[in-house]
Amino acid sequence: MKTLFKWLAGIVVSLIVLVILAAVLLPVVINPNDYREQLRTAVSESTGYDLHLNGPISWSLFPRLGLSVADIQVDDIHKQPLATLKQADIHVSVLPLILHQHVDMQAMILDGLTLNLSRDTKGRPNWIEPKESAGTATTTRETAPSQPTTSKETLSLNIASVDISQINLNYQNQQTGQSLAIHNAHLQTDAIQAGKPFNLDAGFSLQSSEPPLHAAITLETALMLNLKSNTFKADQLRLTATPEQQKNPVALTITATLAGTEGQLDGNVALEPVNLQRFMQQLGMSLAKMGNPEALTKVSLTTNVNAADNRASLQDLKLALDGFDLSGKLAVTDISSKALRFTLKGSDLLLDDYLPVAPTEPATEVSETTPTRQPAGKPTTHPDVIPVDLLKPLNLDGMLSLSALTAKGFRFDQPTLTIKANKGVLAISKLNAGFYDGVIDSKARIDVNGTPQLSTRSTIQDINLHALSKAIPDLQAVTGKANASIRLLTSGLTEPELIEHLNGVIEFHVDDGALHGMNLNKAVCNGIARIRKKNINKDDWPDETRFTSLKGTFNISEGVATNNNLCVAMDQLNLCGGGKINLVNQSLDYTMGVTLTGSTAEEDEPACRINEKYADLTWPIRCSGKIGGNDLCGIDEQRLGELAATVAEREVKGKLQQKLDDKLRQKFGDQLGEELGDKLKNLFQ
Numbered sequence: 001m002k003t004l005f006k007w008l009a010g011i012v013v014s015l016i017v018l019v020i021l022a023a024v025l026l027p028v029v030i031n032p033n034d035y036r037e038q039l040r041t042a043v044s045e046s047t048g049y050d051l052h053l054n055g056p057i058s059w060s061l062f063p064r065l066g067l068s069v070a071d072i073q074v075d076d077i078h079k080q081p082l083a084t085l086k087q088a089d090i091h092v093s094v095l096p097l098i099l100h101q102h103v104d105m106q107a108m109i110l111d112g113l114t115l116n117l118s119r120d121t122k123g124r125p126n127w128i129e130p131k132e133s134a135g136t137a138t139t140t141r142e143t144a145p146s147q148p149t150t151s152k153e154t155l156s157l158n159i160a161s162v163d164i165s166q167i168n169l170n171y172q173n174q175q176t177g178q179s180l181a182i183h184n185a186h187l188q189t190d191a192i193q194a195g196k197p198f199n200l201d202a203g204f205s206l207q208s209s210e211p212p213l214h215a216a217i218t219l220e221t222a223l224m225l226n227l228k229s230n231t232f233k234a235d236q237l238r239l240t241a242t243p244e245q246q247k248n249p250v251a252l253t254i255t256a257t258l259a260g261t262e263g264q265l266d267g268n269v270a271l272e273p274v275n276l277q278r279f280m281q282q283l284g285m286s287l288a289k290m291g292n293p294e295a296l297t298k299v300s301l302t303t304n305v306n307a308a309d310n311r312a313s314l315q316d317l318k319l320a321l322d323g324f325d326l327s328g329k330l331a332v333t334d335i336s337s338k339a340l341r342f343t344l345k346g347s348d349l350l351l352d353d354y355l356p357v358a359p360t361e362p363a364t365e366v367s368e369t370t371p372t373r374q375p376a377g378k379p380t381t382h383p384d385v386i387p388v389d390l391l392k393p394l395n396l397d398g399m400l401s402l403s404a405l406t407a408k409g410f411r412f413d414q415p416t417l418t419i420k421a422n423k424g425v426l427a428i429s430k431l432n433a434g435f436y437d438g439v440i441d442s443k444a445r446i447d448v449n450g451t452p453q454l455s456t457r458s459t460i461q462d463i464n465l466h467a468l469s470k471a472i473p474d475l476q477a478v479t480g481k482a483n484a485s486i487r488l489l490t491s492g493l494t495e496p497e498l499i500e501h502l503n504g505v506i507e508f509h510v511d512d513g514a515l516h517g518m519n520l521n522k523a524v525c526n527g528i529a530r531i532r533k534k535n536i537n538k539d540d541w542p543d544e545t546r547f548t549s550l551k552g553t554f555n556i557s558e559g560v561a562t563n564n565n566l567c568v569a570m571d572q573l574n575l576c577g578g579g580k581i582n583l584v585n586q587s588l589d590y591t592m593g594v595t596l597t598g599s600t601a602e603e604d605e606p607a608c609r610i611n612e613k614y615a616d617l618t619w620p621i622r623c624s625g626k627i628g629g630n631d632l633c634g635i636d637e638q639r640l641g642e643l644a645a646t647v648a649e650r651e652v653k654g655k656l657q658q659k660l661d662d663k664l665r666q667k668f669g670d671q672l673g674e675e676l677g678d679k680l681k682n683l684f685q
Contacts, residue, residue: 014462033057043074049082050075067091076116076126086112086166107161114168123175159192167204181207189223197224197235205244212284216242231261243282250279256305264308271301273320292353298322310335317344324349334395342398351407382494384454394421409471411436424449438463438482453491454498460484465513474627480513480550488556499583500559510550514544515568518633523594523621546570566592575621586627593618 036053043051055071068089076082089109118126167185172178185204193196203218221237237256241247258267277296280287290296303317313331328344344393397420405412414436420427424447431442442458463482469475488504491497495558529536545568552566564578577592595618623633 017304048077050079057088068121078126080126081114081116083116084114084124085110088113099680107163108159110164110167112166114170116170118172119175121174122307157419158194159189161191162187162189164188177209179207179209181205183207192225195224195226197222197233199223212286214244215246215283229261231259233259234267243279246282249281252276252279258305264306266304266306268302268304270303271299273298273300275299288356290354291357292322292350294513295322297352323347323355338393338395340396340398342396343397343401344398344400346400346402348404349402349406351405352409353406382496384493385495385498386446386448386454386493388448388452388493391421391426391446391448392424394426396421405433411471412440418552435460436464436467451491452493454491455489456486458484458486460508465510477517478510478513478515478550480509480510480547482508495586502556502559504556506554506556506561507552508554509549513550514546515550516544517544519545523619523634547575554581556583566590577621579623581627587625588623588627590623592621592623594621595619663670 034054036057039053040051042404044051047509052073052075053069053071054073055069057070058068068087069085070087072085073081074083080155087109089107090109091106120126164185164187167182169180169185171180183205185202187200187202189200190198200219200221200223202220203216205216207214209414218240219238222235224233224235226232228333235257237258239254239256240251242251253272254269255272256267256269258265258269260266275297276299277287280296299318299322300322301318303314306313306315311331311333312335313329317326317328317330319326323534324347326344326346328342330340330342330344333339334340399416399418401414401416402412403414405415416430416435419428419430420429426446426448428442428444431440431444433440439461439462440458441461442456443456447453461483465475465482466479468482469479482673485507486504488502488506490499490502490504492501519541525536525538547568547570550566550568552563554561554563556562559582561581561583562578563581566577566579568575574595575592576595577590579590581586581588621633625632
């Protein structure tokens with residue numbers, strides 16, 4: 001038996017010796033350079049590529065499994081260079097890899113790799129896409145569910161260094177005109193050992209036609225990998241993008257400290273202060289002219305990052321945007337459905353600084369003899385104002401509060417917004433703000449499933465119209481404190497559609513104000529003077545009409561607002577009336593009546609001075625024409641005739657009464673005649 005064991009042991013030892021001798025001698029006996037033609041033929045038959053092995057090839061099996069190649073070129077199916085390689089060198093120790101799953105590697109070198117990828121005008125690539133073998137049918141095989149391994153053996157690393165340099169990628173898409181180039185990419189490390197940090201330095205030059213980019217990208221960090229615990233840590237990570245071909249380039253730098261384990265990532269990230277406007281301009285990215293030339297010149301950000309499974313969050317977020325500060329948290333709770341949640345608080349935001357400025361178009365002279373016309377068959381088109389494609393996939397739930405917000409010239413004090421959006425429905429459940437000495441409280445809803453539907457409810461309290469007129473010049477005609485209740489519903493995509501389908505109710509009242517640009521006292525006086533056939537001498541009429549209250553209710557149907565209770569109460573006049581405002585064609589047609597409430601008119605103009613007998617007469621006023629036009633309001637000529645007849649009748653009665661008074665005084669004396677006259681006055685009323 002002992003002889004048998006010795007014999008078997010001798011065989012095993014002999015086999016081991018033979019394997020070692022083969023691993024040592026085979027690379028010496030078999031020269032891979034002798035098989036260049038076979039390699040070239042095999043590559044050509046299997047891929048259609050032409051392989052050119054211009055440099056030497058060497059390989060080893062023991063004690064290190066290694067391969068060294070140099071000066072290789074691969075031509076695509078069009079006989080154009082697809083890939084070139086100057087040098088590649090990699091050697092791994094065999095026994096540690098087999099016995100301990102330990103990667104023990106000398107310096108890994110990859111130098112001068114260039115890839116030239118392209119698509120032709122029909123979108124076909126110059127590389128061959130993988131295809132299934134003919135006659136091969138995919139079948140579904142039931143396999144037992146994978147069980148977690150209980151082995152603690154895990155691949156570990158020990159690499160002397162990594163040196164990857166002169167890597168280039170060129171991509172051209174002739175179908176779209178897009179081009180992309182990555183030049184001089186490199187990656188260098190020092191010794192890589194499990195559980196120990198090592199320095200990593202990488203970078204490349206990036207050029208792109210769409211979007212236009214021309215920048216140098218660099219990455220530096222101290223990285224630690226542990227394959228046994230599946231963890232990594234990156235300290236002092238510094239990612240920098242610098243525009244190239246610029247005299248004084250502005251670099252954008254992101255610093256971070258990151259740690260990851262088992263699909264989870266934690267750390268902190270910071271964007272160092274940067275002139276983002278100049279950075280984008282130097283990259284060649286188009287940037288619209290903004291309201292403030294200094295916008296986006298001071299930008300920085302810090303936050304804590306957490307990501308795991310299907311979620312990611314930014315905690316303790318702090319954004320500095322010029323003079324604006326924003327802080328809070330933002331999270332994507334479900335990456336697959338893009339579920340965004342946020343709670344943010346900011347300072348005073350001047351949104352107008354970042355809104356694009358509309359270009360000023362030079363005025364064109366139009367010939368009086370050649371009117372401009374819309375070309376036949378080409379109706380005027382209007383852009384969509386409801387971003388359906390943006391709102392439909394939106395999934396968010398958040399709250400935003402600011403110290404102040406200025407947008408489109410409007411200032412909101414301490415605005416608070418609570419918003420939700422999901423499945424094509426966006427709901428603003430709370431929009432509160434101080435607004436020009438008053439308060440706005442609003443709710444709104446937009447449904448873009450089908451034709452967009454919009455609805456809103458708002459309450460406005462004590463808005464200073466004089467202050468608001470700075471943002472809305474059309475309100476310069478009215479001053480006072482405005483209060484309103486607004487309920488509106490509309491549908492459509494464009495502004496004309498939204499106006500045409502507008503429905504709802506607006507109730508309002510304005511206290512202690514004035515109507516500017518018109519003097520109703522003057523209009524009434526003109527009417528009285530015309531009836532009395534007198535000339536008006538006064539020419540210093542004030543360009544306003546003061547009132548104690550202005551109120552009314554507008555019922556809006558399909559873009560036309562109807563009102564029949566518009567009333568203005570003034571010191572000497574009351575004005576009430578009604579009519580329609582057509583929001584579609586921006587016109588109005590209002591008939592109003594002015595009633596004198598005093599015993600005499602306010603103005604000292606003899607031509608229109610009346611006594612108490614005419615104080616209850618309603619003087620007709622009509623406002624008609626395009627909204628914002630001149631001379632909208634004046635005497636209603638159609639109703640003035642009826643008023644003239646009434647005034648004439650009262651004039652006759654007044655004269656008869658005067659004659660009767662004179663006769664009675666002559667016959668009975670002043671005191672008795674006056675008493676009898678008073679008793680007979682009712683006969684002429």
